[in-house]
Amino acid sequence: MSRRPEPVQVVKQRRDAALLRLVQGVPYIGFLGAQFDRRGDELTAILPFKDDLIGNPMLPALHGGVTAAFLEITAIIELAWSIMWEDMENPSSHGADFQLEDSLPRLPKTIDFTVDYLRSGLPRDAYARARINRSGRRYASVHVEGWQDNRSRLFAQATGHFLMPPRG
Numbered sequence: 620m621s622r623r624p625e626p627v628q629v630v631k632q633r634r635d636a637a638l639l640r641l642v643q644g645v646p647y648i649g650f651l652g653a654q655f656d657r658r659g660d661e662l663t664a665i666l667p668f669k670d671d672l673i674g675n676p677m678l679p680a681l682h683g684g685v686t687a688a689f690l691e692i693t694a695i696i697e698l699a700w701s702i703m704w705e706d707m708e709n710p711s712s713h714g715a716d717f718q719l720e721d722s723l724p725r726l727p728k729t730i731d732f733t734v735d736y737l738r739s740g741l742p743r744d745a746y747a748r749a750r751i752n753r754s755g756r757r758y759a760s761v762h763v764e765g766w767q768d769n770r771s772r773l774f775a776q777a778t779g780h781f782l783m784p785p786r787g
Contacts, residue, residue, distance in 0.1 A: 693747040
């Protein structure tokens with residue numbers, strides 16, 4: 620006998636709560652003030668501008684370390700979210716029985732992370748999206764793009780390799 624599908628608002632609340640719990644589990648994300656917007660399984664990281672993020676007040680430009688950290692947390696959250704998404708949405712695994720308290724994955728560990736600074740980050744909000752190029756049981760490769768006003772005018776991009784945590 621098959622289950623009735625859950626109401627869409629219940630599914631949305633479960634997904635949003637899982638993402639919020641994942642993001643709140645990384646204190647540095649809160650320190651930066653970064654947020655994540657979810658549309659289905661796609662995440663967009665948002666770094667709201669604040670004066671503390673400026674590295675060079677003469678330009679003014681976002682600090683390079685802030686830019687790198689923003690791109691790196693975007694990659695890590697994307698990887699962790701992909702693990703959680705699989706657990707939440709796989710009916711043979713958990714599906715509607717998914718328990719948020721038991722489900723937070725251990726975060727991937729950075730092996731290396733290379734940032735290309737394409738132009739100065741301006742004193743305004745920044746956005747980033749990560750694309751997982753490869754994710755296996757032990758290793759993942761991720762590409763991240765960061766922009767401000769125009770998605771086609773990136774101010775930074777990065778490639779990272781990560782050690783994936785053991786599952787189960």
